[in-house]
Amino acid sequence: MHAPGLARAAAAVLALEGAALVVIALIETFGLGAGGAASTTTAVALIVLTLIGAGALIAFAVGTLRGRSWARSGAVVLQVLAVVLALAALTLQPVPWLFVIAVGAPGILGFVLLLSSARREASTGDAPADES
Incomplete structure (x- = not known):
């Protein structure tokens, strides 16, 4: 099937955001190894949650x-959360x-692309049948 x-x-935007989170988790892991965390348990939990995201x-x-x-x-939900996080940082x-900019711009771009893709597929009937 051709997407x-x-x-x-x-x-591509979603994959780049995922790769960015992996890089952030690696940076935090190296910081944890260097002893830069006040609470090791909390730092490990945040790294695991980042990798889950x-x-x-x-x-x-x-x-x-x-x-x-x-x-x-699911991707639309995460894009909305990214935009909300960026807007909250403005305070x-x-x-x-x-x-x-680094969180908000990809969030807005991903949101627009996802909605546009869904609308295009719905209007042209290109959406594949969901497999059970």
């Missing part, structure tokens, strides 16, 4: 490529602009 261009673009984003990317509605639905002083 439509919008679905491929959305999957990365795995979810990568799974959603694969599912989006395959045209699965569950993948788009901090000083505003962490790099974080706001």
Whole structure:
């Protein structure tokens, strides 16, 4: 099956976000190894949760490529959460602009691509039948 261009673009954004979370988890793991954590238990828990999020984003990317509605639905939720997190960061002083842009821009782009892909597939009937 050949995925439509919008679905491929959305999957690429999701995969890049997942890869970014893996990099963040690795950085935190090295920081933990260097003794930079106040609580080892909390640091390990946050690293595990970050890796779970990365795995979810990568799974959603694969599912989006395959045209699965569950993948788009889950991915849309994570994109909305990314945008909300970026907007919440605007309330901090000083505003962490790099974080706001690095989290918010891919979130908005992924959200728009996912919705556009779903609308295109619904209007053209390109969506594959879900496997049971």
